[in-house]
Amino acid sequence: NAGVTQTPKFRVLKTGQSMTLLCAQDMNHEYMYWYRQDPGMGLRLIHYSVGEGTTAKGEVPDGYNVSRLKKQNFLLGLESAAPSQTSVYFCASRSTRAGELFFGEGSRLTVL
Amino acid sequence: AQSVSQHNHHVILSEAASLELGCNYSYGGTVNLFWYVQYPGQHLQLLLKYFSGDPLVKGIKGFEAEFIKSKFSFNLRKPSVQWSDTAEYFCAVSLFTGGGNKLTFGTGTQLKVEL
Numbered sequence: 276n277a278g279v280t281q282t283p284k285f286r287v288l289k290t291g292q293s294m295t296l297l298c299a300q301d302m303n304h305e306y307m308y309w310y311r312q313d314p315g316m317g318l319r320l321i322h323y324s325v326g327e328g329t330t331a332k333g334e335v336p337d338g339y340n341v342s343r344l345k346k347q348n349f350l351l352g353l354e355s356a357a358p359s360q361t362s363v364y365f366c367a368s369r370s371t372r373a374g375e376l377f378f379g380e381g382s383r384l385t386v387l
Numbered sequence: 388a389q390s391v392s393q394h395n396h397h398v399i400l401s402e403a404a405s406l407e408l409g410c411n412y413s414y415g416g417t418v419n420l421f422w423y424v425q426y427p428g429q430h431l432q433l434l435l436k437y438f439s440g441d442p443l444v445k446g447i448k449g450f451e452a453e454f455i456k457s458k459f460s461f462n463l464r465k466p467s468v469q470w471s472d473t474a475e476y477f478c479a480v481s482l483f484t485g486g487g488n489k490l491t492f493g494t495g496t497q498l499k500v501e502l
Contacts, residue, residue, distance in 0.1 A: 276489075283419075306488065308490070309443075310492075315396070315492035315494060316494055317393075317477060317492045317493055317495045318431075318477065318492040319492075320489055320491070323488065325488050331488070333489065347433075366429065367461045374417060375421065375436055376421075376431075376433075376479075376490055378430040378431045378432070379430060380409070380429070380430045381430055
């Protein structure tokens with residue numbers, strides 16, 4: 276039972292570099308989400324997807340892009356990393372709009 | 388836009404003390420409510436949820452929460468905490484209709500239980 280898997284789990288980037296975080300879920304869920312978690316700010320929604328081929332902006336989308344080419348995968352991209360993007364990133368999925376979220380284990384990103 | 392407020396940012400309790408963590412939300416329509424817990428170094432896990440029906444909801448590990456619609460509140464309670472309850476607790480709200488695709492989280496309450 277893999278559930279929601281995020282890769283990589285840790286990454287250090289230099290300012291201006293690009294990278295992609297991969298989220299994969301094996302529960303056939305329609306809805307997928309990317310959150311960032313920062314001390315004292317809780318979880319803030321970056322982007323989300325309500326189905327394959329669709330994406331939408333959350334609270335803090337600037338500096339990020341996403342793609343949902345396959346139902347089971349949701350990619351989060353940083354085109355030009357900035358120190359303000361140092362954070363822990365969590366992917367989550369759920370089967371229905373009202374259901375509970377299932378979270379991945381997080382990806383810790385440091386931008387120097 | 389919906390918002391979620393958790394008024395207690397840090398709580399320190401002794402084992403066996405009772406716990407109540409506050410959660411208020413801003414949306415006036417029908418909502419789905421959740422409490423998640425994050426143990427140190429781990430991902431978020433669901434403690435309990437409310438969709439409809441009995442406003443007193445029981446979750447895992449002896450936690451419960453009460454939905455009070457008139458107060459827009461969904462406070463988390465536990466009669467007697469244990470050291471292993473040390474974690475960060477997040478309240479979350481999802482709209483039942485309209486913009487219900489998103490789950491909005493509060494800023495979290497860090498609970499430390501001392502022996």
